[in-house]
Amino acid sequence: MVTVETDMLRKMTGAMSSNPLSGVIGVLAIILIAASFLSENFLNSYNLIIIARTLAFIGLITIGQSMLMILGELDLSLGAIGGFCGVIGGILMVQLGLDPWLSFALCLVVGALFGLINGLLVTLLRLPSLVLTIGMAGVYGGLNLVLTKGVAITGIPSEIGFMGSGTWLGMPVPFWVMLVFLALACFITLKTPFGRYMYAVGSNLPAARMLGIRTDRVRVGVFAFAGFLAALAGMLMVARLGSAQPSIGDSWVLGPIAAAVIGGVPTTGGTGTPLGAIFGAAIIGVISNIIVLLGVSPYWQAMVTGAIVVIAIAFDSISRRYFKQN
Secondary structure (H helix, E strand, O other): OHHHHHHHHHHHHHHHHHOHHHHHHHHHHHHHHHHHHHOOOOOOHHHHHHHHHHHHHHHHHHHHHHHHHHOOOOOOOHHHHHHHHHHHHHHHHHHOOOOHHHHHHHHHHHHHHHHHHHHHHHHHHOOOHHHHHHHHHHHHHHHHHHHHOOOOEEOOOHHHHHHHHOEEOOEEHHHHHHHHHHHHHHHHHHHOHHHHHHHHHHHOHHHHHHOOOOHHHHHHHHHHHHHHHHHHHHHHHHHHHOEEOOOOOOOOOHHHHHHHHHOOOOOOOOOOOHHHHHHHHHHHHHHHHHHHHOOOOOHHHHHHHHHHHHHHHHHHHHHHHHHHHO
């Protein structure tokens, strides 16, 4: 009997391992059901819109971070890039009087440029991306404070307000924006040669070079795309708040990494999808939301997120060793 149960357990865990989305979707479903019982306000349409809008901002960062993690890289400066680009947008629109939509577009280009710089430094200097991007986060964050003196830039033109606060078909506009770029990221990773190169680089960088893949170009390209998405998240938040807050992006560091790992994208690279990472972000978002609904101090959210990071990475490491041995 024990042997039969063990075989069944192995088959079930093996199926979940071969299709990581089944596991993360199942966990999300369980959490949603539990949350609906814990708070009668959870399934309220207003609360669901709040969850969707929150997911949109962190989701854009998660998409970029998950693609980097598929490469076996990390960029801890994405939050700082998003915040700095938001401040640049505020300066362009308010202080320089530039057209709001042109300013919006220019900030996306600047975000991509920052990501490009990160990628070039990683590939040219052969430095670990984790170490380098910690330093770059300090650079972008420092420039942010130099320009703003820590004071928010108010008076953002109302023309772009719809991008942050508007709704379409009953859902927040930022959520639809996130879905568009999620679809684009999934198409790139799963349906294009560039995506296959990403998985090859993440699985075995030296082998990918031997196959003739221009690995540095692939890595720099993904860094630039992640920077673009970070800038987009920052500008959408500026449109949402109606001001360019220097603190935008401060909380976009650990969450996306945890979301990606929960969604089946290991820190070692070579596997996973941006879609799984978004499901992971949804899990974290629902947990954070239910903490608020239950009246728990919001200060616990940071601790919960950190704990989720540790648990997710530990589980990923243990499960991979288990399946490798069996």
